[in-house]
Structure formats: C-alpha cells, structure tokens
Amino acid sequence: MKFTPGPTAVPPAVREAMAAEQPNPDLEPEFAERYEALCADLATVYDTDHDVVVPGGEGILGLEAAIASLVEPGDRVLCISNGLYGDGFADFVESYDGEAELVSAAYDESLDLEAIERALEDAADAGEPFALATMVHCETPTGTLNDLGPVLDLLEDHDVLSVVDAVSSLGGTPVPTDRINVCLGASQKCFSAPPGLTTAAISDRAWERMEERDPSSLYTNFLPWRDVSDGFPYTHLSANVAALETAVEMILDEGLESVYRRHEEAAERCRERGAELGLEVYPDQERSSPTVTAFRLPGEVVEIQQRVAEEEDVVLATGLGDLENDILRFGHMGYNAEVEKVDRAMDALEAVLE
Structure with a gap:
C-alpha cells in the first residue's frame, strides 16, 4: 500500500x-x-x-x-x-x-x-x-x-x-x-x-x-x-x-463538497491515531493540510519508514531537506483520502513502533 x-x-x-x-x-x-x-x-x-x-x-x-x-x-x-x-x-x-x-x-x-x-x-x-x-x-x-x-x-x-x-x-x-x-x-x-x-x-x-x-x-x-x-x-x-x-x-461525480469533507475526515482520523501513539503533528493541528499529515519523530524517521515498508508493506514518506530524518508524512489525498485506508497505514506504523 x-x-x-x-x-x-x-x-x-x-x-x-x-x-x-x-x-x-x-x-x-x-x-x-x-x-x-x-x-x-x-x-x-x-x-x-x-x-x-x-x-x-x-x-x-x-x-x-x-x-x-x-x-x-x-x-x-x-x-x-x-x-x-x-x-x-x-x-x-x-x-x-x-x-x-x-x-x-x-x-x-x-x-x-x-x-x-x-x-x-x-x-x-x-x-x-x-x-x-x-x-x-x-x-x-x-x-x-x-x-x-x-x-x-x-x-x-x-x-x-x-x-x-x-x-x-x-x-x-x-x-x-x-x-x-x-x-x-x-x-x-x-x-x-x-x-x-x-x-x-x-x-x-x-x-x-x-x-x-x-x-x-x-x-x-x-x-x-x-x-x-x-x-x-x-x-x-x-x-x-x-x-x-x-x-x-x-x-x-462525487461532488466537490463531498470530496473536501472526505479529506477532512481522513486527516482528522490520521491525527487522532497519531495522538494515541503519542505523536506530535508538525507544524500544529490548526495549520496542517487536509491532504497530508506530518508527524515529528526526531532522529529516527528513516529507519521507521524502512521498517514500515519492509515489515508491513506500507510506503510512507519522510521529510525533505533538513527535516528528512525528523518528519514522517502520511498522504491522505485523492484516492487515499478514506478513513479505512488511514487506519491501515496507521496500524502499520503502530506495529513497528511497538
């Protein structure tokens, strides 16, 4: 995934x-x-x-x-x-x-x-x-x-x-x-x-x-x-x-308002699951996009990303530039802006963090 x-x-x-x-x-x-x-x-x-x-x-x-x-x-x-x-x-x-x-x-x-x-x-x-x-x-x-x-x-x-x-x-x-x-x-x-x-x-x-x-x-x-x-x-x-x-x-065909609502719901679910794992949203809840969530995981992101891909078959993204090893990103946008898919991705992260 x-x-x-x-x-x-x-x-x-x-x-x-x-x-x-x-x-x-x-x-x-x-x-x-x-x-x-x-x-x-x-x-x-x-x-x-x-x-x-x-x-x-x-x-x-x-x-x-x-x-x-x-x-x-x-x-x-x-x-x-x-x-x-x-x-x-x-x-x-x-x-x-x-x-x-x-x-x-x-x-x-x-x-x-x-x-x-x-x-x-x-x-x-x-x-x-x-x-x-x-x-x-x-x-x-x-x-x-x-x-x-x-x-x-x-x-x-x-x-x-x-x-x-x-x-x-x-x-x-x-x-x-x-x-x-x-x-x-x-x-x-x-x-x-x-x-x-x-x-x-x-x-x-x-x-x-x-x-x-x-x-x-x-x-x-x-x-x-x-x-x-x-x-x-x-x-x-x-x-x-x-x-x-x-x-x-x-x-x-879905309707723009429905599409926007679906993105908001997916983003909310992603951040709820992150909070349950003790993760902090970057930059903060109020300014985070409905299309992508970034979590702070300073100094360990690249290893976590690799393990989630290898052990759980879920591909996530790190940050870029100076933040490459400090941020883990979830793209709940477009086809992936669904609560069930968010849960699948967050389950994978949770399994690795445990």
Whole structure:
C-alpha cells in the first residue's frame, strides 16, 4: 500500500483509461475534444472563470513555466515562503535573470505578514515595485496549509501579480483561484492520476503580461497554450490526458463538497491515531493540510519508514531537506483520502513502533 503525499495511489478506472488505445494528439480531432473537456472540468474543480491549460510535464514544470512566462531579466519578484517549495521559487526567478527577494519564515511558522507588507511598502517607496509575488498553498514537505487570504489582500493593495503553487491542495481543499493570477496544480496529487501533467488557471492580467514579453523558451512557456485551436505546441501526452480526464470526472461525480469533507475526515482520523501513539503533528493541528499529515519523530524517521515498508508493506514518506530524518508524512489525498485506508497505514506504523 502506498500512502505517500504524491505521487498518490491511482484508482483502477484511471489506470484503465490510461491503458486504452488513444487518439493521435497531433492528427485526430477526438484528442482536442478530450483536452477541451478536461480543461472545462478542471475549471470547475478550480472554481474559476480563468482559462485553464494542461501542458505536458510533471508539476514542477508549472512552477518553472510560471516564472519563465512572466519574468523578464531584471524584474523584481517577491518570493514568500515558509517551506522548501516556497524557497525554491527564488531559484527559478534567479535562473531567468530576475531579482528574487525572499521573505522567509521558519518552516513551522505562518507566512510573515508584517515582513511581506514591509517589503511591498519599501519597494513602492523606492520606486522599484515587484512585478509579481510567489507563494505555496500547501507545503507538502511539512504538511502546512497556508492562509493565502491576508497575503492576497496585500498583493492586491499593491497591484502585484500572484503566482501560487496549489499542487498539493487542489482537488482536496478549496483554493481561492479567482484571486490568484496563476494557480498551479498537477496530476499526481489529489487528482490521483499518474505524474506527467501540469495544470494552470491563468487570469487575463497574467496573459497580458505574458504577451508583452519576449519568451525565452517554448517548453517552459504557458503562452502557446492559450489558444490551441490550430494545434498543440508539441505532441501532447495522450494517455496521461485520458487518465486525468477520468480522475477529474470521478471528483465531479462525487461532488466537490463531498470530496473536501472526505479529506477532512481522513486527516482528522490520521491525527487522532497519531495522538494515541503519542505523536506530535508538525507544524500544529490548526495549520496542517487536509491532504497530508506530518508527524515529528526526531532522529529516527528513516529507519521507521524502512521498517514500515519492509515489515508491513506500507510506503510512507519522510521529510525533505533538513527535516528528512525528523518528519514522517502520511498522504491522505485523492484516492487515499478514506478513513479505512488511514487506519491501515496507521496500524502499520503502530506495529513497528511497538
């Protein structure tokens, strides 16, 4: 049993859709019709009127493409972070010759609103405003769900474009997409489809900025996806599109409110079982995501993870970076967001801890 926060377990219907014979994405109109239907269904999941596009490439493609599509050399970008992926946006900015200003909080703390406001005001006073700001909704490595509302308020007050990594929250908990200029998702998290596709909801204002600049890339560039009526920028991943189409249809058939409630119930059960084992949630109960739970087990996580896999046939995830041996993560997202599956994973952990 795989109980990781992505790539997640894939349901049989999605595997079957991917294994079926596929239309030629370059030549047959059936594929374009499937793609258009997928984008429309994703807009419902995003709960947005923004355009939705689905390029071929694992979720990290979306993070890089957002920067490549929006950042000119010399542009100032405010990178707001309290986690590994928030920090990583600054690396993308610098790789495209932008100037990243990182406003970083500790990984177990909330986004630093005072520091964000101060950075925005200082930039305005100096006549060097930020072109855009980046942040992460759910920091998968720590299970932290960030409250984006207050940050988006500040960005709107200062007329700064927003880019949000919602890869690990989209489809598992509500995302304020219509307040975000580029909202990024991916197939392999709450959708429970195989890795291989990026999703992006893009506002008119973001499209306008993309059209104003001279893109330095085709593959890491969203603009060619705005209008695919005359064909796709490159040969699309037809089997992955079929799989994601089925996965999204399953979410819509269940109903978004039911899906969100199922994730909340699974998360609550996971943390109840953890408390019974004397485990502490990282960062804390209030800021933990409905899609992933991280438990503190300082200094012994890698050994526990290996024993759970070998002895109980359950795959869990450790933390990343400096937290690799301090955090054990449970991915109750998508197909695995069920109380019975949580119990199976927690039973395995309990057996090893005993």
